[in-house]
Amino acid sequence: MTPGRQSPFGLALETAAAWLLAIVWVMPLVYAIWTAFHPSEFATRFALTAPLTLQNFRNAWDAAPFARYFLNTTLLVAMVLAVQLVLCTLAAYAFARFEFWGRDVAFILVLVQLMIMPEVLLVENYRTMSVLGILDTLPAIGLPYMASAFGIFLLRQTFKTIPKELEEAARVEGASALQILMKVYVPLAKPVYLAFALVSVSFHWNNFLWPLVVTNSVTSRPLTVGLQVFSSTDQGIDWSIITAATIMTTAPLLIAFLLFQRQFVQSFMRAGIR
């Protein structure tokens, strides 16, 4: 879209303003990366001659079980996404293509989770996990998020746009409901699955408050909680090391984002248009 008239001077001014804002926006991250890759005496001093180093990363890696935290987060994210994909696909198919008793009420009850997200209910969910005897485990972190209202909603919208004729053709050939779902609906919704997967992975890689509450040992802590434990223990607050740890825990997601930024942005956009 090319909006109305604009003088060249106005355009130049706007370009400058947009770039200024962009520089302000990336400054914090650039500054953190500077600190992480330089010796601590250069943490807040800018000199082109400052030597680059990976020592901060080495120190951080040795000071806390980050390898384990990486493993925990990877397992958590994969587990949550796998279950979400199955549950949300089935539920979305039901809402999109089946006329069943109580469907509209059930759909509203699903949408409740868009408003009341699991972290708001952490006191009661903690109690439930304790009754189930799974406190301080990866499933306890993931369970409240596995039936994602957002995922159900997104897939239902997509399934509804798929022509019914395709389904009827498959039915004539004798395909069952599940076969129709797997052969007709799922393949046609691929871009939406990608979008949902990216949103889900970045959400759970970054999630903090509920994992903080429900974990208390190295074997179940995800990266975010591990990072918090690492940077809040009194180790003489060495900002270079803390920043290095921060960059390190963020790096996989950040690098993936920089490599596939078009897909990321388009996925978030797709998830946003409802």
Place this chain on the structure above:
Amino acid sequence: MSGEAAAMPASVTPAAAARLRASVQGWLLLLPAAALLALFTHYPTIATFWHSFFSTPKGARGSVFVGMDNYRQMIDDPIFWQVLKNNAYFALGTIPLSIGLALLMAVWVNGRLAGKGALRLAYFTPTVLPMIAVANIWLFFYTPQYGLFEQVVGAFGFTAPNFLGTKDTVLASLIVVAVWKEAGFFMIFYLAALQQMSPSLAEAAAIEGASRWYFFRRVTFPLLMPTTLFVLVNAIINSFRLVDHIVVMTKGGPDNASALLLYYVYEVGFRFWDSAYAAALTMVLLLMLGALAVGQFLFLDRKVHYR
């Protein structure tokens, strides 16, 4: 159900049998998700309400019914009121600023400025970072006598205030962090809406000689209204939901000046282990989110988002 249908073949028409089969299949497909939602969203919502009328079990003494005691305690609790006020200020500071910036960013990225791709990348990057990492980075900036702000202000011969250690500045400092983190996220929704807008509108406006600002004010902005409302609802939810940065940066201090409602729930529930009072506090949170849901239902054009 299906056994019953088989037992009375004469009274069941084929259409009714098909309806029944669809009903059973529908529920079976929904069942796994519905069970988890019931266990971790609906049940805890009701249980919060129930437990807010009981006392916290202490040692040998179990939980007993105390009626409105937890709510009475809440009304007499100055920290509760402080936290509520903080949350209101935090929301009022964060929401208009991040939505305004998001709209500006989207218009710029969607326009014909040089280097649009790089601009979009710069605006969106904070969104992919975990709030906890963001908080660590900003904590470093705000550090007195050492951080980035001290360096900048110090260059002019002044001393930067202790941003996070002073009651007057702590909330504003957290608002800056939240806006930095969220504006790029909301930009995406505006960008999506702008790209769906018909280019013929702009062409017509150009022929009519409308200025850019006039076009934005009279055409673009009204057309973006559904997006603005959608973003607004999400921004309000986030202002209640996102407290990660408080755990890292201030722990609610100094003197509760930066504690938000959910952070207070966390503190009462998991640092003082008073689950009954935490339930009463959670009820306030749930009531606000409920009011938001009702408001959205009544005032938003549901067709825009939910059809």
